[in-house]
Amino acid sequence: MLALAGCGRAGAGEGGPTVPVVVSAPVSSEPWVARSIEGGARLAVEEINEAGGLDLQGGKRRLELVVLDHGSSPATALANAREAVRRKAAVLLTDGTGVASTADVTGPAQIPTFILFQGGRNLINPQRWPHVFRLAPADAIMTRRLADYIAPANPKVALLSDDTDYGEQGREALRDAFEIDEVEVVSEHVIPRAARDLAPQVLQARRAGANRVVVWAGAATVAATVEAVHQAGWDVEVLAGQTAEDPLVRQRLAAHPEWMRSLKFVSSRITAEVGPKPFEAFRKRYEDLLGTDKVGVEQDGRDVIQPPDWAMYPYDALKLVAEAVDQVNTLGQPMLDTLNGGASIIGANGDQRSYNAEYHEGISPTDTYIAGFDGFVFGPVDDDPLAGLLHPVDQLD
Template sequence: MKSLRTQLTVLLLTLGVATAQAADPVKIGGLLETSGPVASLGQPGLEGAMLAVEQINKSGGINGRPVEFVNVNTESDNTRAVTAVKRLIGQGDIAALVGPMNSGSSFAIIDTVQRAAIPMISNGGSRNIVLPAEEKKWIFLAPLTDVLVQGVMMGDMKKRGITRIALLNADSPFGTSGREQLEKNAASYGITIVSQQSFGNADQDMTPQLTKIRGTDAQAVVVWATGPGQAIAVKNARQLGIDVPLYLSHAANDFNFLRLAGPAADGIFIPSSKIYVTDALAAADPQKPVIETFVKDYEAKYGKPPATFAGNAYDSVMMLAAAMKKAGVTDRAAIRDAIEGLKDHVGVTAVYSYGPADHFGAKGDSVVMLTVKDGKFTLAR
């Protein structure tokens, strides 16, 4: 009897998948940058999104319909991002969007997305992408935001007795947003910014800015940037003999950063998702089994460990699927409302709960402090 039950279960699952494959697909548009300076974020993002689609379809799709992910490479360029989103929206059958990893590109397409009244989960890390929520009702975030991770970072500084910091940020939207939020909130942690320097995203040397910082009484240096610039800054700081703690943004929790920074990365601090330290998580942590399964499936599919950005886009697709199943339709307004109504959705990057005034979703206990030891991420102590 047990064998017959098992056979029937397999048959029903097979029929469910076959039905989903035969139905018209539910289309999700992607704006993930697989070339250009932010490709190191967008490419793993696309891989994570495609893994989510594969898993959804294997489990029968969305209400019996398969998911199709249509990605248009924005080339890490804001103007191309606008063209790409118009192209996707113009297809007419795209139910929702997974937005860029690049904050600048996310900002560039907000007005277009709002006018089209199509829900989008952005993967940019700037809080202002969704603020104010009542004016950006169609936009949500999947990554950890600058304010969220800075709170954990400054809490770590307070624990270490650090009260004076220097800030070096890229002049990109991500870097500028991070600077603004740090300037706004540092005092509430008893921290003073004694020097603020900036650099261009394409700069190859930050020695002049770091030399100025070295001449201050800063007890730590914060580098807020994305892409190769953050690795260059860390190398330059080591070359100058700056021996105070170096804190980087959550964009540095990336294998490409470790590769570019090399031995100079050892000892830095990074606020991060939990994706690299699942072995150290408590058994009761609700994210632990979700992350472990994701990592195993990602490695089986792509033959390499996932970067945190893969988890961001994976979560974006999974949350859109959850919202679509709840809405029961592909009506864009109903999907938007369902995303806003998601509560305690356990993802790879975070546990998410959205609301009318909260389009960030990610909760503070989803963030951990990492350090780098012997070229590998590990929990900071």
């Protein structure tokens, strides 16, 4: 069944019929991921509408944001894609759930589909799906960065992943990265998504001689891993994917801020070579419209704030679509051809965003970094060459 969550009317109303922008996200299952996609899209819709809307043949058309919850179900994601086709949406924005099926629905309708979170290598195939683009770091990029970071220490790794699409895709990429860097995996476990007690898996990893724990899973599993490690009295570093910055991790570990120091994660950088000013300007516009996103924990008597880093991607995706429409004044195939061969923007953090017909990845390998926690605040680590060049981002209210 189709589930609607916060079905927005941003820009609907005056000026005639609107053009839908459809978000298909895990609203009920991964709220932080969904909020990032919806929030970035909402800001872009507001700004495009303030400028008059999309410049289409026949005049300007305002955008309408429609948010659909797929609850991490590929079947529901497919239903959401059919709804986007029924509504004649300009674009479908998704975390990536069910893309292998939804792409076969949005393709014939010539609806560009942007993956804004998941990094699995099989989700992007420009020859098969010339309308599917990724504006998020690929797993192959992030896992190689993580492997390169730990490889000099010749670690013995315990690999934990969950049984979601995100976990399965990440596990495959980690195996490849560890093989290239000759990182030894001494223990490996696939965790059911609903699992909360990981003491048995952590005990087996410790007995196997692991001195690093790498977990690629949803935020709840990342939190459960850190909790199990510390409850066992095991002094070991835990490394994860981008889900480690999900506020849920810090909420689950709120009673033990000292445990957070054992957790590091790989993600895409927030600020770019040009410095922090572009992101700071984007962040101000975002928070002026939507407010600050409080994590739900305090540090030094102040509220910890989640920066809208992942909200940059849906924002940039819609601005790129608007740029393509401005060049051809229509939706459908002409707009897709322009996305595949010429449309370019400067993104929210100052990085350039563009694609070509052969390459549909939107994040460069040089744009990933390793982050760590100081209490409940995260930032670039000191011992990673790229991370050391990045600017810290304020996270205290």
